[in-house]
Structure formats: C-alpha cells, structure tokens
C-alpha cells in the first residue's frame with residue numbers, strides 16, 4: 089500500500105514536474121475559457137493560425153537573443169490583431185490570407201531555428217512543448233493572463249455575449265464590437281504565448297476547441313459553458329500531464345488525448361442531445 | 373399632422389462587395405409611421421432594413437437619422453444562430469449591455485424582462501433554450517429583446533414568417549398597440565393579404581422602390597406585376613384590396629390532370 093502511494097506521488101517529488109503541472113493546469117483552464125468564444129464563433133482556424141504566427145516570433149526572439157515573452161509577445165499580439173481584422177471583414181479568401189501569412193511566419197521561424205538555433209532539440213520543444221524548461225516566470229505569466237482574462241470577461245460579460253451571438257445588432261445597440269473582438273484576439277494571443285512552451289505550437293488549437301465542445305454538449309447556457317469549459321480544460325491538462333510521467337509520452341499529446349477521451353465519453357453519454365448541440369458549431 | 377423625420381434615405385445605393393442589392397432609394401420615415409416593405413425574395417428588403425439600422429453603409433447617396441434615435445431590431449428568423457447556448461431571458465436582457473455589465477441579471481432587469489415576456493405570451497418560458505420553442509415563440513423572443521430596449525422606432529424583418537394565423541393576429545395586435553403607444557414601425561413581409569394590406573403605408577421594393585403609398589393605391593395589378601414579376605389580380609373585399617395569384621390558369625390545368 090505504502091509503495092502504491094509512494095508510486096502515485098513520485099512525480100511530485102520533482103520540482104520541474106510540479107512547475108510543469110501547475111502551468112499545464114492553468115493553461116488548460118485558460119484555453120478552456122477562451123475556447124468558448126473560439127468554438128461558438130467557429131474560428132478555430134484562428135487559434136491554429138495564431139499559434140503558428142507566435143512560433144515565428146518565438147524563433148526570431150531566440151535567434152536574436154531577445155526575451156521570449158517580449159519578442160514572441162509583440163509578434164503574437166500584432167499578428168492576432170491583424171488576423172482579427174482580416175477575419176472581421178469576412179472577405180472572400182480571408183481564411184486563405186490568414187493561412188498564408190501564418191504559415192509563412194511559421195516557415196520563417198523554422199528556417200531561423202535551422203540556420204541559427206541549437207539544432208533539433210529546441211525545434212521539437214517549440215513544436216510539441218516541453219515540461220523541462222518550465223520556470224517560475226512561466227507560472228507567473230500564465231497566472232497573470234488567466235486572471236486578466238477572467239477579469240475582462242466577467243466585467244464585459246454582456247458585451248462579449250452580445251458581440252458573439254449577434255455582432256450586427258450588438259453594434260447598433262451600442263456595443264463596441266470591434267473593440268471586443270480586438271480584446272478577444274489580444275487575450276487569445278497572450279494565451280497562446282504563455283501556454284506554448286508547455287503545450288507546443290501544434291496542439292494548442294486542439295486545447296482551445298476540445299474543452300469548449302465538451303462543455304457545449306453538457307449545457308445550453310453560455311454562462312455555464314464559461315465555467316464548465318475551463319474546469320474540463322484544467323482537469324484534462326492535469327490528468328494528461330500526470331499520466332505522461334508514467335506512460336513516458338509527450339505531455340501535450342497526453343493532455344490532448346485525455347481531453348479527446350473525455351469528449352468521446354461525453355459524446356456517448358449525452359447521446360442525441362449532445363450531438364444536436366454541437367452539430368451547429370461551425371467547422372471545428 | 374406630420375411627425376418629425378426619423379430616417380431619411382436620399383438616392384441611397386447599397387451593395388455587397390460588387391453586387392448592388394438596392395439602388396436609388398428615396399425614403400422618408402417620420403414619427404408615427406407604420407410602414408410595410410413588400411417585394412420578392414432577394415429584392416433587398418433585409419438590406420434596406422439593415423441600412424436603416426446602420427449596420428450597412430450606403431455606397432452611394434446617404435441616409436440621415438434623428439440623433440440618438442433609439443431603435444429596436446427584430447432579425448429575420450433565418451439569420452439567427454439557433455444553436456447558440458442562450459436562454460430566452462439571456463437574449464432579452466442582452467440589449468442592455470452598456471448598463472448591465474456583470475453576468476448576473478439584476479432583480480429590476482429580471483422583473484422588466486418578465487413583464488415584456490408576459491406581454492408577448494412567453495410567460496414561464498424565460499429559462500428555455502431558444503431552440504426549444506415553436507416558430508412563433510422564437511419570433512416573439514426577438515420582439516421581446518427589441519422592446520426591452522424601449523425603442524421609439526421598431527424595425528422588424530418578416531415578423532410573421534412561418535407562424536400560424538392566430539399568432540399572426542397576435543403579432544399584428546401587438547404592433548398596433550405599440551404604434552398606439554407612440555412607437556414608429558417599419559417591417560418587411562411576404563404576406564400581402566394577411567399583413568401588408570392592413571398597414572397604413574406600403575413600399576414596394578424590387579432593388580428600387582417601385583411604389584410608396586397606401587395599400588389601396590399600391591396594391592394594383594400593374595405595380596404588383598412590376599414588383600414581383602408575376603401577374604396578379606386584385607379584388608376588393610370589405611373595402612380592402614385582396615391580392616390573388618394571376619398565374620392560376622395553366623397551373624390549375626396541370627393540377628386538374630392529376631386529380
């Protein structure tokens with residue numbers, strides 16, 4: 089018995105693991121929260137695009153020896169606002185334009201790392217995330233962004249709800265929709281920035297989509313989605329991170345897989361009801 | 373008595389990218405007006421209402437509105453995302469986004485909202501998801517949202533599409549009551565006899581304004597043919613024009629062969 093308990097708690101003896109699981113759990117909850125907007129507005133391609141754009145900024149700042157948060161932060165928030173602008177115009181080809189710009193940023197980052205970086209190791213870490221490099225600054229950063237997001241979303245709750253549900257009418261009812269959208273894109277970019285080191289570029293968009301979709305199957309209320317989705321995101325990150333220690337698998341992959349498992353269970357349990365609820369979500 | 377001007381369109385043209393939806397619109401809406409817009413599908417009714425609302429800007433000409441005009445908008449049901457996770461109450465209080473910021477619906481707001489819902493025959497449905505309602509109820513939720521804003525000018529896009537005769541009468545009575553209380557109204561409709569013919573003023577639209585006047589003046593075979601591009605006859609019943617489909621003959625002949 090004592091062995092079992094000792095075994096269960098082994099990973100927590102390592103400082104890097106503790107740091108990693110704290111960041112991952114908060115990151116999961118944060119992605120769950122913002123994922124609600126991503127999923128309801130059918131803009132999962134934006135999460136995907138943003139993470140690829142931030143990757144370019146991360147690589148550039150690594151090569152130029154600039155602090156990651158400063159370099160990738162400026163790059164990420166700027167591209168977030170630009171992407172938001174392009175998407176808002178709803179022009180034909182907006183997703184294509186976003187795809188081209190962000191993939192180019194990604195390719196540039198990759199080339200920079202190839203040419204000047206310390207080889208494969210760092211590329212892998214940025215693509216798939218790494219718990220090893222997690223420092224106290226990451227905990228502070230992800231907590232700060234999480235608190236900021238909660239405060240903003242609670243304070244502007246109705247404007248966010250209205251602008252998400254019915255932007256046209258919201259605009260003429262006095263909601264500053266462009267502002268709300270820029271704010272949302274800014275928060276999304278910050279979120280990707282502070283979670284990317286643990287989750288990695290490639291799997292972040294999944295973490296933005298899975299918890300919110302599960303929450304949508306479980307409830308018909310926007311307000312409830314806003315707390316169910318972060319809980320699911322946090323739990324799947326915690327569980328995935330923990331299991332990855334024993335399975336010796338990539339943390340981010342295990343996190344996404346535990347989220348996916350929850351999705352399948354909820355999909356099966358909620359049956360027809362859950363299915364009709366998510367059927368209306370736009371191309372997730 | 374002529375009321376003050378609420379909205380005035382002058383030579384207004386609106387387009388989506390490069391396709392022109394409505395052109396050369398000259399239209400004045402005054403306080404106290406109750407206007408219906410009729411026209412075939414794709415004739416630009418929704419576009420005109422959105423231009424009036426201010427969510428579309430004209431590419432040519434202009435539109436002026438009374439400063440600080442408080443408008444309520446009821447969208448065409450087809451344009452609503454019925455899958456969005458909101459309850460009836462959440463939709464109704466949504467328009468008060470600038471005053472009520474926090475997630476919680478205050479007691480006063482709740483009481484206000486419940487009164488409006490009660491008035492629209494939606495009492496007791498406040499916690500339902502918007503999808504779990506009948507077509508007529510869904511329509512009225514958005515009327516409730518518009519009314520909650522206490523508008524002086526109400527803009528409704530096809531408020532009676534897909535509802536039964538009784539609900540249509542209820543909606544008409546409600547609109548007439550609101551009009552009596554001083555709310556100016558513009559609406560679009562496909563229902564010439566059930567709705568349009570009862571209104572004091574009709575605008576026939578087919579990209580351009582074909583006619584603008586009282587139903588008796590506007591509902592004539594010539595104007596209708598020009599608007600809808602299909603022959604129609606007009607009878608008079610109890611002093612009111614009744615539009616009947618003029619195509620009858622060949623379709624009737626084909627159908628009679630099936631009988």
Ligand SMILES: Nc1ncnc2c1ncn2[C@@H]1O[C@H](COP(=O)(O)OP(=O)(O)OP(=O)(O)O)[C@@H](O)[C@H]1O
Nearest residue numbers: 388391393411412413414415416417418419420448
């Ligand atoms: N978002 C859009 N992008 C491009 N074209 C559009 C858009 N919305 C409408 N149109 C076009 O503008 C024209 C007018 O459309 P509108 O929706 O105003 O017609 P409507 O009279 O309201 O039709 P309905 O009776 O079917 O609701 C149509 O030719 C339509 O194809």
Ligand SMILES: [Mg+2]
Nearest residue numbers: 417418448529
């Ligand atoms: Mg329309």
